Amino acid sequence: MHNGSHAPRPITAGVVPPHSPISLPHAVPNGFAVVAAGLFFVIFIFNSTTPKAKVVGSNIHFLGKLSPIRYLQRRYTAWRFLINGPDLIQTAYEKAGSKPFEVLAPDARYVFVTTPEHVKEIDSAEDKLSLYYASRQILQPQYTMHHFGLFDRPLEGTGFVRALRVHLTNKIPELLPGMKEMAKNRFAELQKRNPVINGVTHTPLAKAIIKTVCQLEAHAIFGKELAGGEEFLENAVLYIEQLALNAEIIRAFPEWMAPFVGRFVGQFHGAQRFIFHSLMPIVTERCREREMALSRGEPIPKHVSPLFHFTHHCDRLADGISSPLQDDCIQWLLDSATSKVQRTPRGVAHEVMAIWFAALHPISVTIIYALEDLCLHPEYLEPIRDEIRTQYADYEATARGLPLLDSFIKESARLSPVESQSCRRRAIAPFTLSDGTKLSVGDWACTPVTSMMQDAKWYPSPLQFSGFRFAPPELVESIGVEKLDAAPRQESPSKLVEGDNTFYVWGAEGKQGCPGRYYAQALAKVIISHLVEEYDIKLVDPNAPRWWTWRTTRVPSEGTMAIFTPRQG
Secondary structure, eight states, X not given: OOEEESSOOOSSOOOOOOOOOOOOGGGSOHHHHHHHHHTHHHHHHHSOOOOOOOOTTOBOOOOOSOOHHHHHHHHXXXXXXXXXXXXXXXXXXXXXXXXXXXXXXXXXXXXXXXXXXXXXXXXXOTTTEEHHHHHHHHHOHHHHSSSOOOOSSOGGGOHHHHIIIIIIHHTHHHHHXXXXXXXXXXXXXXXXXXOEETTEEOEEHHHHHHHHHHHHHHHHHTOHHHHTOHHHHHHHHHHHHHHHHHHHHHHTSOGGGHXXXXXXXXXXXXXXXXXXXXXXXXXXXHHHHHHHHHHHTOOOXXXXXXXXXXXXXXXXXXXXXXXXXXXXXXXXXXXXXXXXXXXXXXXXXXXXXXXXXXXXXXXXXXXXXXXXHHHHOGGGHHHHHHHHXXXXXXXXXXXXXXXXXXXXXXXXXXXXXXXSOEEEEEESSOEXXXXXXXXXXXXXXXXXXXXXXXXXXXXXXXXXXXXXTTSOHHHHHHHOOXXXXXXXXXXXXXXXXXXXXXXXXXXXXXXXXXXTHHHHHHHHHHHHHHHHHHEEEEESOTTSEEEEEETTEEEEOTTOEEEEEEOOO
């Protein structure tokens, strides 16, 4: 298991969906954990990946028939991937140059590509390389999302993509004022529950940020009917934790055993049932309202999240009363659905649960690491505070601006990404890259995102933290701090939401990139802006481990404690 620390980072791959397992050991009874562990020896022997042949131009070696010793060596390496995946990827990346290379995991063979040409090839081969089959393998939704079975469809036929990419993105300026007020109240409420040691409140950083993000995102995704209850919010976090743990247990077994294992572990996943059954009455009523309105030729009723700012964008009714135009995520899913199944209460509830899993963990972790980096690099605090003090009002009105904070978050994400693997696609048919590298059915194509973002070919002094690396040069120079002005910067400035051929935090550019990136970065800026403006922040132990790794994910340490001291004036 690889631990991060607050000391300067070693030359190694990092470990973030966006979209991957998080720390959840308390979610399952000890007896069940023992049973699962007792089966690992059998799994070690039988859950194997099929040897593949070398092709011209690749860094994939000929395997052919393996001796028992060689086979066991490869299985050992594959199982090492679970706790040492980023380092295995980094080692293979350094050996491969710009050619494709393979890394084995217990349940998959990963073929990593690094050139823009190869990334474009895997991104455009939707009929052979599937993002959703990769997602299904990661999440095991039929067992962890209350029998969710809507993953077998093209991307553009997925309602939640349009709901996030179009509807949610367009609503960000209206959401921002409510987001900041809610973040302020939620964090202050959580602070009252934290332990006081020697007269000082010690805040468990990861838990505080996850719970703050949880409330904001729950209002936007689940709606006010559910998000106001503490029991629901607790289960919303637990749902993510139990899902990640149970999916990992299922993936440890051969695929033919998944139905048996999935049904067994599902007995211990109470949060998925709680969330699903909490959603169903609300979604059922929404669907009923929609059908009645359509049958009568009337406008579909709108339901407004309390995050929305009601001052603008109102309809003026005949009697002079203002009525907000905005609607919420459930409404967007109904409006964006492309099939009858997606407009059923069950279909909408499953879509909401899928969005929730993708939404909570990645941005929470990004905020956690950015706050830690602010504590470790305090020279950036005052320039960022000045920017927030003078420009936040404009940002809140337009959802544009705060370039220094934007650059700082992007640099933190570059050096401490949530994930070291991106652009995941699972082969559903044999596929050959232009250099001859072959993928068989079940293999994955992906990019080594951390290795690429920490490569000197593209980033000057790649392991040095330079918070304003991506900001406009003239803006950094105007700050007048020599240390910051002398820090390495990219040739061209760029924004956090912008990807390129070396920055795949959001996945590949194009229609399969992250549809919620604009909302995610806005939420990060809102929470960080509030905390930086209202508190002096420091880590209790700057040298304590920051994270541990599982597969390709960097998991924040639950033991990281911070001190938030209210600022005067």
